[in-house]
Amino acid sequence: MKLNKYLLTVILFIMYFSVLSIVLAVTIVYKDSSTIEGDLEDMNNKYVVVSNALGKIQIPVDNVKAIIFRNHNMFQTGREVSIGGKKYEGYATELSKEYVTVTTWFGNVKVNLKSDILDFIGFEKVDFPNVPLETYFxxxxxxxxxxxxxxxxxxxxxxxxxxxxxxxxxxxxxxxxxxxxxxxxxxxxxxxxxxAKGYDLVVLSTGRKLYGVVKKLSETQYEVSGQWGKVVVNQGEILFTTYKETKEQVVQPVQPTPKVEPAPNLLDRLIYDKDGVAVVVADSPIKVEGKEIKRINIYPRQIVDPRTGIVFVLVPGGVFKMGADTSWGSVDDDELPQREVYVSAFYISKYPITVKQYLDFLKASQTSSSVVYGKQISPVEIDFLSQKVRVSYNAPQALLNSPITGINYLSAKAYCDWAGYQLPTEAQWEKAARGTDGRRYPWGNSRPTTYNDGKKDYPVDMFEETDVSPYGVVNMYGYPIEICRDYYSKDAYKKLPKDDPLNTTGTYVVGRTGVLTGRITDRIPILPSEPRDDTTFRVVLSVEEALDISKKPLNNKLVGITWFIVNDNIKKQYSVKSEGLYVAYVESGSPAQLAGVKTGDVIVKIDGKAIKSQDDALKALSGKKQGDVSVLTIERAGKTLEIKIKLGIWLF
The missing domain is CATH 2.30.30.100 (SH3 type barrels.)
Known part of the structure; x- marks a missing residue:
């Protein structure tokens, strides 16, 4: 069948627009740092082709230092790639109109250009050290x-x-x-x-844990496999496992070695019920520490919240010694008396909240202007109609993994309200820091050697080998001071109950660290509104909340745009002809940027409703929630586009 010329033209236009409607404007940076802008037409391993007012330009890849797709202010060198606002040291190795493959220190990334989350790619080759070809993660x-x-x-x-x-x-x-x-x-x-259906737990003598399908290879070797691959382990390496051999699998009984602990009888008697619930059939009451047990809770030692990237570690429920030991010598009266306190099980962030995690909050949250942005973070301003307009926040790349400081209690609480967390109570903080045995430091009673001295912004994992608590919580002895949920009372330990104590009234809140006095029990009163350069925070979740935290929506802005009503000044200065909202800035990682909205666009409709003011936009989005999809009608360079935007979903 032959197509007429008109239909062929329409099909070719649709094909062209479908490829480039997401990635249109790019900036090519030459090796001499000069630049050229244009619309991306094509690219392969030899050439990059762009078109602009001068026509179609074919640029040899050997002459290219980098291609910037968006986020010009993030670009620094030709030895980096940035995907969705996250930078990696690396360079492009394969190019096409649909995908770009980049090489990094940890391997390769095949980036889908249609997703419009590639900020820029460098072309300057980087020599990475060899990564060992081992599988022991x-x-x-x-x-x-x-x-x-x-x-x-x-x-x-x-x-x-x-x-x-x-x-x-x-x-x-x-x-x-x-x-x-x-x-x-x-x-x-x-x-x-x-x-993980059908997986068993295998714990090796090194402490390494593996979840996978266990298969017996011989009398002395087992294979553990899963989606992650497979590994062969010797029987003598296995410290503990939930795997139980069936009669069909056993040729001869495996003779235990002194290094192997047989699975407890309790696990042998587990029977699956439904919905992740199992029961234990016991011939006689089960006792722990001489006490009869009626219920057993099983929690992962460590979890990750995929919304924020925060790593949480479990602090089991139970009694611990809270307060100072008078045998230490000089202690403050507000740390006394030492007493046994019960704290319910909870998860606490393994590290203090980082600059990156707090920066994500500042960019994405529906928060008030009273929230302070911290010592390491700076506001981003643009020139708009001859005025400075604050549109976002930024921080040096080298400090993103450091604890956020220069904040106050009210801002830390605002972060928690955004994500569904809480600040730790004093009792939670102290138990997480020192365990149950009344030790003076997180690691024991030996004097401190290496810890955060507060002299510079160290990464949060810098002291993972030296300042670590019995539960794996890092950097609780050293600086910065960490904000707790409790209000300060000098007599708190004399008056508060011994089960999950929390003081909810007062003028000051409590800050905790050990470095000021050389003991982990020290208590520091802090004004809730006072930003301090030596203060940070970490967050907690109850075990019940932790089970479903990934399903809880963050309190995010739905769109992530700085926009202004189109007036005569905007029409004149920015050559705008349409009525609507002029997009002056699109936040990196925002729903708008992920959908393809660009600076200079004019939003004329939302879900078919005409938009001429911010109030119109708010009314059009009224009742919408995170995850809903809206259609933005946009005027861009004389063309009308319809862009679907997934509201409230940010890429951090």
């Missing part, structure tokens, strides 16, 4: 619905699909980007519970 289960790959550098990669081959973990995300991660670069892998 730890496999954990998580309560959320995402696969979380924690790298040895501290970076985290979150995805919805996981597979593997001999050398790589292969993680795919919601935007059809694929991360090929060398297994030797991986520290921990978290797999959602719902995808």
């Amino acid at each position: 730890q496999v954990e289960l998580s309560l959320n619905e995402y696969y979380v790959c924690s790298l040895k550098s501290g970076e985290m990669i979150v995805g919805t699909q996981l597979s593997s081959n001999n050398d790589y973990l292969i993680v795919s995300d919601n935007y059809r980007n694929t991360f090929y991660i060398l297994k030797g670069a991986v520290e921990d892998l978290y797999i959602p519970y719902k995808y």
Whole structure:
């Protein structure tokens, strides 16, 4: 069948627009740092083709230092790639109109250009050190619905699909980007519970945990496998396992060695009920520490909240010694008397809240202007109609993994309200810091050696080997001072109850650290409204909240745009002809940016309703919630576009 010329023209236009409607304008940075702007026409491993007012320009890849797709202010060198606001040292290796493959220290990333989350790519080759071709990372289960790959550098990669081959973990995300991660670069892998059907737990003598399908290979060797790959372990390496051999699998009984602890009888008697519930059939009452047990709770030691990237560790419920020991010598009266306090089980953030995590909150949250932005963060301003307009916040790349400081109690509480967390109570904080035995420091009673001295902004994991509590909480002895939920009372330990104590009234709130006095029991009164450069915070969740935290929506802005009503000045200065809202700034990682909205667009309709003011936009979005989809009708360079935007969903 032959197509007429008109129909052929329409089809060609649709094909062209479908490829470039998401990635239109790019900036090519030459190796001499000169630039040229235009619309991306095509690219491959030899040429990049752009078109602008001068016509179509074919640029050899050998002449290109970088291509900027968006977020010009983030670009610094040709030896980096930025995906959704997250930078990696790396460079482009394969190019096409639909995908770009970049090489990083941990492997390769195949970026889907249609997702419009690639900020820029560099082309200057980087020589990375070789990553060991080992597979000995730890496999954990998580309560959320995402696969979380924690790298040895501290970076985290979150995805919805996981597979593997001999050398790589292969993680795919919601935007059809694929991360090929060398297994030797991986520290921990978290797999959602719902995808772990048939898995058993294997704990090795090194402390490493593996969840997978266990298969007996011989009298002395077992294979553990899963979506993450497989590994062969010797029987003598296994400290504990939930795996139980069936009669069909056993040729001869395995003779236990002194290094192997047999699975407890309790696990042998577990019977699955439904909905993740099991029961234990016991011939006689089960006792722990001489006390009869009626209920057993099983919680993961560590979880990751995929919404914020925060790593939480479990602090089990129970009694601990709270307060100072008078045998230490000089202690303050407000730390006395030392007493036994019961604290219910909870999860606490392994590290203080980082600059990056607080920056995400500032950008995305529906929060008031009274929230302080901290010492390491600066406001971003643009020139608009000859005036400075604050539109966002930014922080130096080198400080993103440091604890946020320069904040106050009210701002820390605002962060918690945004994410559904709480500040720790004093009792939670102290138990997480020192365990149950009344020790003077998180690590024991030996004098401190290496800790955060407050002289500079250290990364949050800098003291992971030296300042770590019995539950794995890091940097509770050293600076910065950490804000608690309690209001300060000098007589709190004399008056508050011994079960989950919390003081809810007062003038000051409590700050906690050990470095000021050389003991972890020290208490510091702080004004709630006072921003201090030596103050940070961490957050907690009850175990019940932790089970469903990934399903709780963040209190995010629905769109993420700085916009102004189109008036005569805007029409004149920015050559705008349409009535509506002029987009002066699009926040990085916002729903608007992810949908393809650009600075200079004019929004004329939302869901078919004409928009001529911010009030019109608010009315059009009234009743919408996070995850809902709206259609923005946009005028851009004389063209009318309809863009679907997923409200409230940010990419951090």
